[in-house]
Amino acid sequence: MKVTQGVTLMADQTSANAYWAANIRIITISLVVWFVCSFGLGIILRPALSGISVGGADLGFWFAQNGSIYVFLILIFAYARRMNKLDREFGVEE
Amino acid sequence: MDQFTLNLIVVGASFALYIGIAIWARAGSTAEFYAAGQGVPPVMNGMATAADWMSAASFISMAGLIAFGGYNNSVFLMGWTGGYVLLALLLAPYLRKFGKFTVPEFIGDRFYSTTARLVAVICLIVISVTYVIGQMVGVGVTFARFLEVSTTTGLLIGSAIVFAYAVFGGMKGITYTQVAQYIVLITAYTIPAIFISLQLTGNFLPQLGLIGSYAPGGGDVAFLDKLDQVVTELGFAAYTADTTNMLNMLLVTLSLMIGTAGLPHVIVRFFTVPKVSDARISAGWALVFIALLYTVAPAVGSMARLNITTTFWPAAVTGSAFDGEALSVEQIQNDPELAWIRNWEKTGLLKYDDKNGDGRIQYISEARLAGPNKASADATKALTDAMTAAGLATEGVDLASPAAVTVNGAVDAALADLQKARADAIAARDAVTFGNKTVGELGFSANELVTVNNDIMVLANPEIAKLPGWVVALVAAGGLAAALSTAAGLLLAISSAISHDLIKGAIKPDISEQGELLWARISMAGAIVLATYLGLNPPGFAAQVVALAFGLAAATIFPALMMGIFSKRINMQGAVLGMLAGLVFTSVYIFLYLGWFFIPGTNMLPNTPAAHWLGISPAGIGPVGALLNFVVAYVVSMMTQAPPRQVVELVESVRIPRGAGKATGH
Structure with a gap:
């Protein structure tokens, strides 16, 4: 009895670590997108992209004033969706 | 109905709504007080x-x-x-x-x-x-x-x-x-x-x-x-x-x-x-x-930003701001459509001042005028100072003596230089262009829309x-x-x-x-x-x-x-x-x-x-x-x-x- 409990605990621990590692991977990818759309396209790359226009604005300007916000939105909903799936895969959903 | 009554009705109605909700949603426990009982839908x-x-x-x-x-x-x-x-x-x-x-x-x-x-x-x-x-x-x-x-x-x-x-x-x-x-x-x-x-x-x-x-x-x-x-x-x-x-x-x-x-x-x-x-x-x-x-x-x-600018420079709606005149003080004080300027002026968040007394309010960058304005003011001051100093130096001196003649010649030359510097500075100020007109042609040298607080926008x-x-x-x-x-x-x-x-x-x-x-x-x-x-x-x-x-x-x-x-x-x-x-x-x-x-x-x-x-x-x-x-x-x-x-x-x-x-x- 004692032994099986130990095994279950260890299995739980391995599964918990795998779940957390998967979560960290999703977070990292999401944060790269978060950085690129705001700091990247909106600020750092703006001078380099000044030739590309979105309507009457240049691409960097549009990302700084509107575009990055749309990307943030998509990002949060995508993360929530992906995590719900991950929760079910690892059987840790509520 | 006037604007004040309308404001009162709309704001009053919104406040009545908030109070109504307050009476309906009273908190009975610490969980409700701190975290609304954790029952709020996402x-x-x-x-x-x-x-x-x-x-x-x-x-x-x-x-x-x-x-x-x-x-x-x-x-x-x-x-x-x-x-x-x-x-x-x-x-x-x-x-x-x-x-x-x-x-x-x-x-x-x-x-x-x-x-x-x-x-x-x-x-x-x-x-x-x-x-x-x-x-x-x-x-x-x-x-x-x-x-x-x-x-x-x-x-x-x-x-x-x-x-x-x-x-x-x-x-x-x-x-x-x-x-x-x-x-x-x-x-x-x-x-x-x-x-x-x-x-x-x-x-x-x-x-x-x-x-x-x-x-x-x-x-x-x-x-x-x-x-x-x-x-x-x-x-x-x-x-x-x-x-x-x-x-x-x-x-x-x-x-x-x-x-x-x-x-x-x-x-x-x-x-x-x-x-x-x-x-x-x-x-x-x-x-x-x-x-x-x-x-x-x-x-x-x-x-x-565009609307407030074109209010002060009506010609800017279709072309250059300087195709027409700036907004007149008389219009600001009487036009019913410009009541907002008068109302915000009362709060101190918007201020104008007809500095050059031409009856119009020129809204323009003070920063761009500042450099040339300062140069011409400095040049004028240097000239006055030099003239005063020269006046003091000549007192009690025999002006006919050879030394005094030399000094006077030097002073006159220095004064001429300063006068030229001053003229140059004023010309530089007047040559600053807004649109395709020079400051000299426009005839003003200050921003007369003194304050526009961000908060009023x-x-x-x-x-x-x-x-x-x-x-x-x-x-x-x-x-x-x-x-x-x-x-x-x-x-x-x-x-x-x-x-x-x-x-x-x-x-x-x-x-x-x-x-x-x-x-x-x-x-x-x-x-x-x-x-x-x-x-x-x-x-x-x-x-x-x-x-x-x-x-x-x-x-x-x-x-x-x-x-x-x-x-x-x-x-x-x-x-x-x-x-x-x-x-x-x-x-x-x-x-x-x-x-x-x-x-x-x-x-x-x-x-x-x-x-x-x-x-x-x-x-x-x-x-x-x-x-x-x-x-x-x-x-x-x-x-x-x-x-x-x-x-x-x-x-x-x-x-x-x-x-x-x-x-x-x-």
Whole structure:
């Protein structure tokens, strides 16, 4: 009895670590997108992209004033969706 | 019906609604008072979070900041929305799983230390109190302008309304009122924006209007190009001009983002949803409702900027500002459509002065006129000084002596040089061109629209665009809704830190639930009185304290929470010293430039880009403080003992969604 409990605990621990590692991977990818759309396209790359226009604005300007916000939105909903799936895969959903 | 009666009806109706909700949603338990019984659906929580978050700064000030700062002030748009990504990914779901009521409580439990909890309480109170002052000032300004009462009366009415629903309803009352306030404020913000976008670009959606073409000009020119043409012609920086300090722009944006994610009154909103997955999706819904305002804000700002400029230079509507004359003083004083200028003039937020007495108000860049004006003034002064000196030197000297003749010749030559220098300086001043005319031809050398406060842009916007009276009244109600909803959220964060973290957590742990609820209400009432007092006697630094609030949230609370979740190794010593390092470094840096405790004149360095360390402004120092916090916490933790077993188990438990129950008070 004692032994099986130990095994279950260890299995739980391995599964918990795998779940957390998967979560960290999703977070990292999401944060790269978060950085690129705001700091990247909106600020750092703006001078380099000044030739590309979105309507009457240049691409960097549009990302700084509107575009990055749309990307943030998509990002949060995508993360929530992906995590719900991950929760079910690892059987840790509520 | 006159404008005043309309304002009274619309604002009165919105207030009656808030009171009605307060009576319906009274809180009966501490769980309802602190976390609305954890029964708020995610979409509704998103809406309440949006109202909680969007303060007088978002509603009243931000579009004005963007209007006059252009692309550079995009930092507010990205910073105040990007923080929600960090909240959803890094904090909200885990803190909901933790299942307690306050931010200091998590820090206290995770770092097994009452000291850590109290340091967090101090940070929370400093952040929330500085923030609430701005809301109270916003309430006072809006009342004074639209309801023709004194600022004091306006503030007292506002405080009484907040008192009614916050003290009795707690988080439950606040949540449902915030939902109503969100609807009022978003309607008030978008309706005038749609009208104005239609007028200027023919686009129904302001987001498309911003990148659309300029309709009154025949539609051949992009709206943003038209705006750039008009403002640069007057000597101002182009609206789309690139930043001159990229490092600072990056850091200010980052500071606002991580500051947002570390603001206690925003974080606690995610304690109110039923499940961990709801906390994630709720951050998304919050951002949907925030984005409705934030994506419209640049259109509101840029269009208001064009409208106010063309009001003063009517010819700029179709061509160059200098094709016609500037707006006349007589028109400002008599035209019924320009009543807004007269009304805002009374509040002191807008000032004009016909300096050259030509009966017209020339709105032009003082900065561009300043250099040449100073050169010509300096040259005139040098000439006068030289003539005076020469006059004194010749007294009592025999002018016929050979020495005197030589001296006189030298003096005459020097005078001739100075006269030429003066003439050159004046010619240089007059040669500065605006549009295709020189200053000499235009005949003026000063900006006569002396003050246009950022804060009037949104509130005056419907009047500048000549929209109907009910729209104006709606904007007044919207401004009040934004300020009151944020004030209520902040007051709740302050009162729960006092009743839950200080009294129950540190002073009297065995207090009964009813006793704690009573203390929560007493501290809420106390916080409202303090906020009202500070609103009546604002320390005169409302703009600066925002830098402090975000900087501190970024440098103290955010790193502590993040390390608490993402590391099992950071211990009590590391967390406490890390938070203190972030707190001291960030506040000292801000105080060095803005004055110790914001007392005017006590700053030790001038607040200018040249004097800033690496060009980092006080508003951008938060991330550096956060980095310091991370480094100190890591190094100290590595040198001291690892956290005990039960803390490691706590961290493991918050990382797994399953098992999130109702929050408990222990």
